[in-house]
Amino acid sequence: MGTVGDGTEATAAERRQLLNVAYRLLGSVTAAEDAVQDAYARWYALPRSRQDEIRSPGAWLTTVTSRICLDVLGSARVRRERYVGAWLPEPLPDRTERDDATRAGHPNGPADPADLIVLDESVTMAFLVVMEAMTPAERVAFVLHDVFRYPFVEIAEILDRTPAACKQLASSARRRTGAAAAPVSAADRADVVRHLKEAWETKDIPALVGLLNPAAVMTADGGGLTGAALRPVEGSERIARYMVAIADKASGLELLERSVNGTPGLVARRDGVVLTVASFDVSDGRVTRVWAVRNPEKLRPWAGGDQPESVR
Secondary structure: OOOHHHOHHHHHHHHHHHHHHHHHHHOOHHHHHHHHHHHHHHHHHOOHHHHHHOOOHHHHHHHHHHHHHHHHHHHHHHHHHOOOOOOOOOOOEOHHHOOHHHHHOOOOOOOOHHHHOOOOHHHOHHHHHHHOOOOHHHHHHHHHHHHOOOOHHHHHHHHOOOHHHHHHHHHHHHHHOOOOOOOOOHHHHHHHHHHHHHHHHOOOHHHHHHHEEEEEEEEEEOOOOOOOOOOOEEOHHHHHHHHHHHHHHOOOOEEEEEEEOOEEEEEEEEOOEEEEEEEEEEEOOEEEEEEEEOOHHHOHHHOOOOOOOOOO
């Protein structure tokens, strides 16, 4: 088997796989890209004789990337204690929905990392938020086994535990996901989100309340860089009034229906600048959870170039 550096296509394929693993582990495109670059740097730092001894460079890179992510997850818990307000994963756009101007921003450059991540049920905002409650070891065991089908023997080498222990970690993580909710078709979910958008645009509080589950919860992530509720907003009435208050403060706000992490969501922008990316969990025709990412550092994949330092 050739080394990772033997071909551009092979390198790109490995990078795509590593980014998909790292994003699911870290919930951040930026952090995932950093982890993958670190793994490649360690590979190229190896003597050629050592590279030749490695039977599967891809497996080696996956192991190293996963260990880097494990370390990042451990330190992230400390950093998030100092984070201003709630922390949410970085939302991902669907590459097919990106504006022409956005795509034109890098016509001949390398692929945007966000465009290399496969959008499936394992990257929905609901799924990523649940994984935040897992320990770093549980998350690694769960993602590698349940999502990417790595055997526990290989996961054991990454976590430096026995295969049996890794199996227990994945099982514990699986229990944290809880009972699966009744499936909602993409069309039904999109229909609810579309009606929510219309009610939000017209500032129709009764309509918003009717579209929200009475026990709905909205979580906003501003990261201290832009205005956002520091604590979750609970209850349909409070969420509806909060949404209308946002619309009142932001004149000229434009709402767009967009796929967010593979499910129907909304993007709010003003003067072409994305201010908020919202994703939703839907059950029985009503919204049960709202996740609104407003931290401009997490909205870079939604813009052609850099977002402003602070968007208020």
